[in-house]
Amino acid sequence: MAESPNGATSADPRKIVKPVAQGEPILQVRGLVKHFPITQGILFQKKIGAVKAVDGVTFDLMKGETLGLVGESGCGKSTVARLLMNLESITAGSVLYKGDDLAKLSGRALKAVRRNIQMVFQDPYTSLNPRMTVADIIGEPYDIHPEVAPRGDRKRRVQELLELVGLNPEHINRYPHQFSGGQRQRIGIARGLALNPEIIIADEPVSALDVSVQAQVVNLLEKLQNELGLSYLFIAHDLSVVRHISDRVAVMYLGRIAEIGTDAQIYDHPTHPYTQALLSAVPVPDPDGREHRERIILTGDVPSPANPPSGCRFRTRCWKAQDICAEQEPLLEIRKGLSGLGAHDSACHFAEEKDIVGAA
């Protein structure tokens, strides 16, 4: 691999097999399904059901964009991330990276693709091996993919990466416990960048951090995106953080996508009742705005993903539910009668704009 001699940043010209232009889909997820079997019996295991953690998720990730994936705990956000990273086997559907189906790859080809999709984990305290130095942690990808960096070059690369994420390159021989939470997350990000990936899947990357530190890390992620042209799948439950960083947002509910659109479409013109309820729960710092807005309080709990409701999954808690919602599954599409920013994909039979005052 040709090396650029001026190593100020590690924005090396990366080896692009199939070039993807800015704004073209780089990752296409089609009907992704993950069912975890529920088994009974010890010796002879019998499948008695399945937890439908992810049940038909479809979206595109464009080159250079940030797609936010939001939803409450247990809606399948993290499972989507794990499926994209091949940490779980895909039950059905496909994940196309530049046209190659990840589920069908194995061995060497899978390893090569994996290099281009990296992950930043939620917990910066447990996701770094306490017995490894920073040099070993960030350099570990080079041990696994030795073709990326020759041995003599690794130390310099690790130091470049540390500099890139705003850490002191002199700290290369420190151990994780000698860093703060935010610094550790930077180490995690540096490590994700080590192999020059094109896609970073960030699973709740800031939810374990202090609010002040969250902003620093989010800004770092934005800076890196501008410098390196990365695509992010940003998974979080904090709607404000997601709005800050995302170009487009997908809202998940019980293993499905309820609504997807640009951040202005989702935040200012939500059409799915679930999104509206979710947004109405975002804390508003302005006391005046707080008084004027409507809080949508949902009743009941999220149904069990092992036995989801028929038709629309949200109908058991929806104030708009009709008979059709139990009979017909609403497709993720643009409904008639919606215009302007309201016209975006929404999985609701009765999608209509509702102004959530002062949300986010």
Next chain:
Amino acid sequence: MTTAPAPPRRSSATALRWKLRREAWGRTWAKFRANRAGMVGLAVLLVFAVIAVFAPLLADSHELRVSAASGPILAPPSRKYPLGTDDNGRSVLTLLIFGARVPLLVGLMATVISMVIGTIVGMASGISDGWAGTVLFRFTEWFIVIPFLPLALVLATLLGGSLLSIIVVIGITGWPATALVIRAQTFSVRERPFMERARVLGAGPWHLMSKHVFPNVLPLVFANTTLTVAGSVLAETTLSFLGFGDPTAVSWGTMLNAAFGTGAVSLGAWWALLPPGICVIVVVLAFTMAGQALEDIVNPRLKEGR
């Protein structure tokens, strides 16, 4: 380091790494020092180690030869023979001093074998999900339910009564407990997020074992080693007492065997019986106390249950 404080400069990576390692050992040592039982155990062990190593300086090895024995038979303790004499007229004190060598040597060597087998089997069965892990685990369990003594006696008979064979016998019967401990720790390490992180990078099982699991189970291996030595010393004494040891070597076990076999017990010659017995107990206790202290440091959660 004993050199004068160096001016602040950038030290090399290896130097820094060693410095951090020294600091880690220093922290462990500080915690160990605070543990009274551990320190007592360590002091006792040091005394016995010195006795074993410097035995030729402390006593005359010439006196070990039955043909050269000059003292009265089974004489009680006297000025000349502080711990009396055995049935061959040899000084019990001399025997006791030289007898420390075999149990300690066998105990340590057998423990090395047990640790290597136990660590490898434990990590392998902990890391692999499929049938290989299950088979290894069942194999370990199978080994653990076989009573130690019959197995050791059969093996000792098959391999013959040399020092090396005793080491091998104790080594290959002592590993299952270690394997289970290491397997459990491997399970706990395996579920930590940094393992997942390595898997995301495409790391294979060898990389996971050597880079992540092994360094994280190593402290437990060390702590377990000390406890296993205690068991091995006891095992050596047992085998020697039963007459399966090296007949030419003097050990506390063979002393007990001789005392039993020649009727020292019925003659009331307590000096032939008690000293080796007490030594075995003290050494085993010392290893256990030191090992327990080390385990408490390495795995503080264990202490809460006690």
